[in-house]
Amino acid sequence: MHSVKRFIPASFVVLWATGFIGARYAMPWAEPFTFLAARFVLAAVLLAALMAALGSRRATRKEALHATGAGILMHGVYLGGVFWAIHRGMPAGLSALIVGLQPLITAVMAGRFLGEAILPRHWAGLTVGLAGVVIVLWPKLGTLDGGVTTETLAASLVSVLGMSAGTIWQKRFASGGDLVAATKWQYVGGASVMVLASLAFETRTVVINGELIFAMAWLVLVLSIGAIFLLMVMIRDGEMSKVASLFYLVPAVTLVPAVTAVIAWLLFGEQLNLVQIVGMAIATLGVGLATAQPTKA
Numbered sequence: 001m002h003s004v005k006r007f008i009p010a011s012f013v014v015l016w017a018t019g020f021i022g023a024r025y026a027m028p029w030a031e032p033f034t035f036l037a038a039r040f041v042l043a044a045v046l047l048a049a050l051m052a053a054l055g056s057r058r059a060t061r062k063e064a065l066h067a068t069g070a071g072i073l074m075h076g077v078y079l080g081g082v083f084w085a086i087h088r089g090m091p092a093g094l095s096a097l098i099v100g101l102q103p104l105i106t107a108v109m110a111g112r113f114l115g116e117a118i119l120p121r122h123w124a125g126l127t128v129g130l131a132g133v134v135i136v137l138w139p140k141l142g143t144l145d146g147g148v149t150t151e152t153l154a155a156s157l158v159s160v161l162g163m164s165a166g167t168i169w170q171k172r173f174a175s176g177g178d179l180v181a182a183t184k185w186q187y188v189g190g191a192s193v194m195v196l197a198s199l200a201f202e203t204r205t206v207v208i209n210g211e212l213i214f215a216m217a218w219l220v221l222v223l224s225i226g227a228i229f230l231l232m233v234m235i236r237d238g239e240m241s242k243v244a245s246l247f248y249l250v251p252a253v254t255l256v257p258a259v260t261a262v263i264a265w266l267l268f269g270e271q272l273n274l275v276q277i278v279g280m281a282i283a284t285l286g287v288g289l290a291t292a293q294p295t296k297a
Contacts, residue, residue: 008230015227019219020092021267023083026215029207032083033198039216040075040191043224047184059181066173070166071186076193077162081155089147090156092264097280098156104129104286105164113168121289129286135279170232179232187224 026035050056059067078099085095104125198204206212 008233012227012230012234015222015230017096019223019227020082020086020096021264022215022219022223023086023095024092024264024267025211026219027083027087029209029212031198031202031205032087033080033194034202034204034206035216036075036079036083037191037194037198039220039224040187040194042216042220044184044187044191046220046225047180047187051180051184054180056180057178059177059185063177063182064185066169067177067182067185068189068192070170070173071189072193073162073166073169075166075186075190076197078159078166079190080194080197081157081159081162085147085152085155085159088149088152088155090152091147094148095156097283098153099160099163101129101283102160102163102167105160106167109164109168110171114172125286125289127286128289129283132279132281132283132286135275135282179229179236183225183228183232186228 023032051058082095082099086092
């Protein structure tokens with residue numbers, strides 16, 4: 001089992017990166033909150049069926065409430081912001097890069113709410129990481145076709161805060177119960193937020209075609225169930241700062257935004273110029289400074 005767990009971080013990063021690509025495929029054919037509401041309901045139903053098949057222990061009322069709260073933040077706020085920004089034209093690679101600041105924010109929040117140590121390198125990493133993101137985004141600001149606006153940037157930043165807060169909540173209050181039951185209640189929380197947002201802000205127009213069906217199937221089965229289960233295992237078994245660093249797979253070979261940018265380039269032709277590539281490298285350095293673990297003898 002221990003040898004299998006060694007592959008969880010790399011598997012999680014690759015799967016997580018494809019979530020931004022799935023959003024890019026789906027958003028031309030459905031409004032973001034409507035699409036996510038359907039995705040979360042399907043995931044919750046599948047997990048309920050899995051619980052019945054496995055005979056999983058049902059969550060207590062307290063566990064269900066905490067898992068629902070974590071799901072509102074980790075799925076509703078986080079994915080709602082990401083999908084809304086991509087729906088409004090934010091390139092998938094840039095969206096992934098902004099969300100990639102989540103390890104830094106989580107490390108700081110873990111120090112405040114979980115009592116984990118915050119070292120000077122955390123603050124240095126946050127500063128360097130933010131500088132890298134600014135360099136990447138700067139050429140896109142103000143362009144008509146870049147999709148980088150005040151609104152899409154704000155939505156992306158809100159999504160980062162939501163994911164960081166939800167991860168802390170999950171670790172502090174909701175990581176001790178059955179994983180299948182906890183994940184089901186997370187999607188109940190996410191679905192409730194997306195249903196309300198869809199009713200309040202959208203027309204709920206959906207165009208059914210092959211791309212939308214593929215995106216829904218991929219995001220429900222691979223992301224909402226597969227990748228999230230890996231994340232829950234990492235949160236349960238490790239310190240928050242260690243789990244957060246896995247979003248950039250530090251100190252391993254690659255990182256989520258880079259994987260996403262390469263996939264977006266192959267599938268959609270999204271381009272990054274030399275200055276933006278340098279900015280991504282600087283942002284990666286910042287995350288490395290903040291999340292690298294000291295070497296033990």
